[in-house]
Amino acid sequence: MPAGLVISAPASGVGKTTLTLALARAWRNCGLRVQCFKSGPDYIDPAFHAAATGRASVNIDSWAMDRATIAHLVGRGTDADIVLAEGSMGLFDGVAARGVSGTGATADIAEMLGWPVVLVIDPSGQAQTAAAIAAGLRDYHAGVRLAGVVLNRVASPRHEDLVRRALNDAGIAVFGALPRHAEISLPKRHLGLVQAEEQAEIGKLIDEAARYVSEHVDLDAVLRSAAAWSVQPAANGLNVTPPGQRIALARDAAFSFVYPHMLEGWRAAGAEISTFSPLADEAPDASADVCWLPGGYPELHAGKIAANARFRSGLRAFAETRPVHGECGGYMVLGTALTDADGISHEMTGLLGLETSFAKRRMHLGYRLAALAAPMPGHQVGARLRGHEFHYSTIVAQPDTPLAVVHDATGAVIAETGSWRGHATGTFFHLIAEDR
Known part of the structure; x- marks a missing residue:
């Protein structure tokens, strides 16, 4: 039976995609079958997921899709060992008015599928306040379960220690802390990341991210925090009509x-x-x-x-x-x-x-x-x-x-x-x- 996790954050730009790709490649290198999904309307990240896992990734979207469509899409992960859903924006960020099955927030997917959340926290310019942010996200909605935190772009060992102590006092697990590492930064342009197919060295970049994250994150602890799940059979398939034959x-x-x-x-x-x-x-x-x-x-x-x-x-x-x-x-x-x-x-x-x-x-x-x-x-x-x-x-x-x-x-x-x-x-x- 596969286990599922959601990779999210308090906001955009803190490293969700990099961590998702690194975890996926690291676990794949260990012989695990990894399936990724993208929460929300992003048509760029799924190609990166596929490059990291060797398996096609798709979007799951609570504003635009009903539960049957989402269930059908995530059903492709039933033969995987671990499923990772990468969030968009901040964990609870969606639109004001509910759509088909939610507001489009990553939290909708986490609650709907019962997958715990791994938060990527960038504590740049702060220390103990990072724990307050994580605790606030943990307690904001009872239906969303926080597995733990990965710190990204920590400035120094002293900085890491301050943040770790505060998170420990708040009862929040820290799976690892990543110092700044420019070599695994993904290039961007005005509509988001430069597409995977445009980057000849994308495989090497993902390998380097996997190596780096493996050195600084307890991969076994992250894996243990995932929730076992089974997909309920969807009554309907994809809600998609082709434009022609x-x-x-x-x-x-x-x-x-x-x-x-x-x-x-x-x-x-x-x-x-x-x-x-x-x-x-x-x-x-x-x-x-x-x-x-x-x-x-x-x-x-x-x-x-x-x-x-x-x-x-x-x-x-x-x-x-x-x-x-x-x-x-x-x-x-x-x-x-x-x-x-x-x-x-x-x-x-x-x-x-x-x-x-x-x-x-x-x-x-x-x-x-x-x-x-x-x-x-x-x-x-x-x-x-x-x-x-x-x-x-x-x-x-x-x-x-x-x-x-x-x-x-x-x-x-x-x-x-x-x-x-x-x-x-x-x-x-x-x-x-x-x-x-």
Whole structure:
């Protein structure tokens, strides 16, 4: 029977991903089967998990997914020895209004699945106060159980001793303390970590993290703190409808933000997926019946996309007879122009009238609930779609017919409605699930 743990923290940026990867690789090196999950709407971390464990990781999200979907997804861990769910933001951070099965907080997953929490605490600039923070998180909600703490970025042995003593007095186990170690820092950019597939040395980086954590953390104690669990059989499978039978999927460094469970759901429903690279000037497969452009970093490659005539003409020809859908960055590429961070405007495919700009960046972040006013691939008018939006682009023009009425997690209507023209549709949010 597998054992489960949640890796969380008081806030973002304290080392959850690094610790998760290090533990996963260290236990894998010891011969254990390790399964990772990502709590919340992050499409980058699962690829790092897969690199560390050799097993595909997926997102589990209490705001967008019902319990049956989450149970189905975590069922892939039943043949593992240890399951690690990496949290997002702080342990109890979610939205104000409850979604399908929770607020999107990591604590929802910990309580739902009965997995204890290992907290990563960064005590930089403090000492005993770190224990007060840990104790507060331990006692905040009775349904969430704290297994213990790993300290990260401790400044000195004296600093570590002060924090350890305070945590011991509070009755909180300390599994280990990590001094600052720049060599295992994961590179970042404006939407989060630089993707795993873009880092040629990612395997070595994870190995170094595993070695370092093994020296400073009691891996056996962490493993013993995990809770044995068994998945209740889910009445339903994934709540995912494929956009077509044969899907041409853009896939490269500019178009890579796809939730793994979406692709698995498409394939499980019998869809076939063929990938193509716009950056390599490839056109979608002519035998496909739908084309899907996911998000990613088109703003970093706008000049190349604009220059790739074969891709642009091939996509236009495809859209004359068949549906094309873009999410976030993919939506921007379906538009007429994208202005990069240097203020240079690049011509896009022109299937939609959308014009976007990164010259003046403004963060758009949050869950989205969309009621479709027009059909999009795989979904009819009136469908209620749950997703998440995260980008820094601004809308210069969005002249086409709105695709949906879109609300944020508080119920407020937002301006990023998506749009459609002919066979082309696009949204700023990334689809996670459809309301049953």
